[in-house]
Amino acid sequence: MFLKRKAVALAAYLLLCGGALQAQEGKMELSVEKIMRDPKWIGTSPSNVFWSEDGKKIYFNWNPEGNREDSLYSVSADGKNIRKVSAQERRNLPSPWGDYNRAETKKVYEKNGDIFLYDIKSGTARQITNTVEREGNPAFNHSEQKVVYEKDGNLYAWNMASGQTVQLTDFRKGRKAASESSDAQRDWLKEQQLTLLQIVRDREGDKEARKKQREADAPARPKEIYVDDKAVDNITLSPDERFITYRLVNRPKSAKVAIVPNYVTASGYTEDINTRTKVGDAQSAYEFFVYDTAKDTAFAVSMNEVVGIYDQPAYLQEKEAKASAAKEVSGGKAKKPEVRPTIMYGPYWSDNGKQAVVVARSQDNKDRWIMKLEPATGKLTLLDRQRDEAWINGPGIGYGAGDIGWMPDNEHVWFQSEESGYSHLYTVNVNSGQKKALTSGKFEVSDVRMSDDKKHWYFTANKVHPGEQHLYRLPLQGGELVQLTSMQGANEVKLSPDEKTLAVRHSYSNKPWELYVMDNKKGAKAKQVTNSLTEEFKSYDWREPEVITFKAEDGADVYARLYRPEKPEANGPAVVFVHGAGYLQNAHKWWSSYFREYMFHNFLADQGYTVLDIDYRGSAGYGRDVRTGIYRFMGGKDLSDHVDGAKHLVEKYNVDPKRIGIYGGSYGGFITLMAMFTEPDVFAAGAALRSVTDWAHYNHGYTSNILNTPYTDSTAYAKSSPIYYAEGLKGALLIAHGMVDTNVHFQDVVRLTQRLIELGKDNWELAVYPVEDHGFVEPASWTDEYKRIYKLFEENLKEKD
Structure with a gap:
């Protein structure tokens, strides 16, 4: 009897994964195979939006015909006359990126490795270089009479009037050849010749005179x-x-660079990928x-005198304090503090050319300094120091210099900082050091730019809700914040060259991105330009996931997306999804980059599952404390947020506590492993996709910020790596990984597999994908993976008859 019921259940599972049936009410019924096809079945949203230099057209990539690749399209500034751009017009377009003169009548840019000067009024381009070498990073000099650019690691300047190109630097590899070493015997013989013989003196004098003449005649x-x-x-x-x-x-x-073997190759041989x-x-x-x-x-330029340059992170201070105390007891000398390694960015010069600032960051990423630079002496004067015992990051800050620029008065510099706990806009006086916050509140500012008339700021902020993004305008010295966009969701805005019109790429949680145009005015109505969705996609009534909050165990508010069945089952099953990337937001009101997972969650809800998609600790959009909540313990608060989410499902949404599954990819796969190994009584089944299993084997740039380094903070790595907890596995586990993953290497799951074998665990399986990197590409791979995930949940979360 049991085998018969199991066969019936399996047949139902195969039916749901296979064809696209029509529901009784006429709504398309989803299937895994339908969802995981080539995404063109949805329709291709416009992307890479930019304005023509004269402001008459908006250009964007689009593919309404479902071709193999997107094409370039244009539409007039009023949203009319949409058309595909010809190959000739596309080739003649200037690059969207480049440097403008102050009047914005000319633009210099790099295209295909050469430098061009574009006259905006006439719409004509002049090619400055045409070489087999690559020239790049072009910019106008301060007088705007020259174009400065880089080639082969050196700086060049092209004079617009004369057409002359001058090399400004001569950096050379290697070391300067040393002059012939001195030898006492040879020096004595030479001096003897000069003393005794007039002809020798005359010829040596002629040689020296010719040398000086050559040097005088040679160009600088x-x-x-x-x-x-x-x-x-x-x-x-x-x-x-x-x-x-x-x-x-x-x-x-x-x-040492890690190697990833590639097994499926055209040559038939295994090939190594560095x-x-x-x-x-x-x-x-x-x-x-x-x-x-x-x-x-x-x-x-030395950082030796900069405030904080010797300050070690707190975790090292504790370590060194113990070591110093031990040395004092034994009579040894305490370790002398060392200058921390840094990287400097800039300089950024004032518009009048009289003052410069630089940004420096410690390579342990705990400090960022903004400093005034005196180039003649190399003297640095501190203007702002941001220190974080976790790591410096956030919108407009990032891992480099961050957004920074000069105010029109040539005395103040603007920048962004998380000093208040949220990334906001600040100015600082380079002479007095006085700092001022122009924005404040429990929201984040990003994509800051100054208006051309220097009277306002434009920026994106999530002030209305952490899951909404709008364009705002703010007076230059601060004041009333004016919201310009109003469509709920996310609004990615490109201002026209005259700043009178906005090109807006907008999406909502159940509506993919489309292009709109609107006047640059508060309350202006946006006009939709593109209609990208296929009739097939529109035939399903896609859910608008509810964005909810629940309380974490430490009292923090956690945001999440909730998907519910139309008729939820009492004590029904649930699935918790864990987004990847670590610093990423997904519980928002716009079309998710996890669009396949979004559709899969609709499918799961149709099958009776309640789905919760959590912005756990470490996610973007919620300020510094949420961002750094995982410092020195990944798998700590980020995992407990998911445990609290599971409890919330039980308490409020009538979910059976014994029928909750979890899944996710990359960082989401890591959290899934930690959940299955350390919270086995909370999650009955889990699918860990392309997951980190041991952080000591991941990259430096991401991992060292959060966990420091394995040899300085081994405890943090041991606490945070699933491979150390594998003995705790109780529920059913699916592990899936691409074999040519150059981000999270396949070696990660191979090592975990051996660990599970040695522990005698038998309630897990490994699915490998021979041709897939970290982000899967082939629809067949996506389909196979998600069939296995769905089967895992069906067999372990659904009640057996």
Whole structure:
């Protein structure tokens, strides 16, 4: 009897995964195969939106015909006359990126490795370079009479009037050849010849005179600067053209790069893919230099006197305090504090060319300094220091210099900081050091830009709700914040060159991205330009997931998306989804980048599951404390948020506590493993996709910020890595991984597999995908993976008859 019921259940499962049936009410019935097809069945949303330089057209990538690739389209500024751009017009378009002169009548840009100067009024481009080498990073000099650009690691300037190109730097690999070494015997013989023989004296004198004449007749050349085997980057010319600043990058030779074997190849042989180093391996070292052309000298800018440069992170201070105390007891000397390695960005020059600031970040990412730079001496004056015992990041801050610029008065610099707990806009006076916050509140600001007339700011903020993004306008010195967009969801805005019109890419939770145009006015109505969705996609009534909050065990508010069946079963099953990327937001009101998972959650809800999609600790959109809530313990608050979410499902939505599953990919796969290993009584089944199993084997850039390094903070890695907890597995576990994953390597799950075998666990399975990287591409792979996930939940979360 049991086998018969199981066969019936399996037949139902195969039916649901296979064809696309029509429901009794006429609504399309979803299936895994339908959802996981090539996404073109949904329709292709417009992307990469940009304005023509004259502001008459909006360009964007689009694919309404369902071709293999997107094409470039254009539409007039009023939203009319949408058309596909011809190949000739596309080739003649200037790059959307580049540098404008102050009047914004000219633009310089790089395209296909060459430099172009574009006249906006006439719409014509002049090609500056046409070489097989690649030129890049073009910009106008301060007088706007030259175009400065980089080629082969050196700086060049092209004079617009004369057409002459001048090389400004001469960086050379290796070391300058040493002069012939001195030898006492040879020196004595030479001196004897000069003393005894007039002809020798005359010829040596002629030789020296010819040398001086050649040097006098030769054109001025930049100083030869030998950089050994270091790389040169961030080359910047000062407005008066006296100073050239640059960075030297010393890339470690000892760093070991991990290899990923590729088994399915055209050659028939296994081929190795070089990927990345592992966290804690040797890292590049950076030095910041000033080349003074007037003095023909170059010198390094020192951070030795900067406040906080010797401050070690708190976790190391505790460690070193114990070590110092032990040395004092034994009579040894305490360790002398060292200057922390840093990387410097800039300089950023005021519009009048008289002042410069730089941004420096410690390579442990605990500090960011904004400092005034005196290029003649290298003196640094601190303007702002942001320190975080976890790590510095956030909108407008990131992992580099962050957004920064000068105010019109040439005395104030604007920047973003999480000083208040949320990323906001600030200014600081470079002379007095006085700082002012222009925005404040429990919301985040991003994509800041100043209006062309220097009277307002434009930026995106989630002020209305953490899950909504709107464009705002703010007076330059702060004041009333004016919301310009009103469509609920997310609004990605590109201002027209005259700033009178907005091109808006908008989406809602159950409506993919479309292009709109609207006037740059409060309350203006947006006009939809594109209609991208297929009739097949529109034939299903896609759910609008409810964005809810619940209380975590520590009292924090946790946001989540909730999907419910039309007729929820009493004590029914539930699935908790864990988004990936760590610092990412998914419990929002716009079309998710996890669109396949969104559709799968609709499918699960149709099958009677309640689905909860949580923005756990570590997610974006909620400020610094949520962002850094996982510091030194991944699998701590981020996992307990999911446990609290499961409890919330039981208490409020009548879910059976013994019928809750969990799944996710990448970071979501990691949390799934931690959940199945450390909270086995909460989650009955889990699917861990492309998951990190041991953080000591992940990359440096991401992992070291959160867990420091394995050799300095081994406890954090042991606490945070699922492989150490595998003995706790009770429920059913599915592990799925691409074999050519160059992000989270297949080695991760191979090591975990061996661990599970040695522990004698038999309630798990491993599904491998030979041709897939971290982000799956092939519809067949997506389909196979999600069939297995659905089968896992059906067999372990549904009640047996």
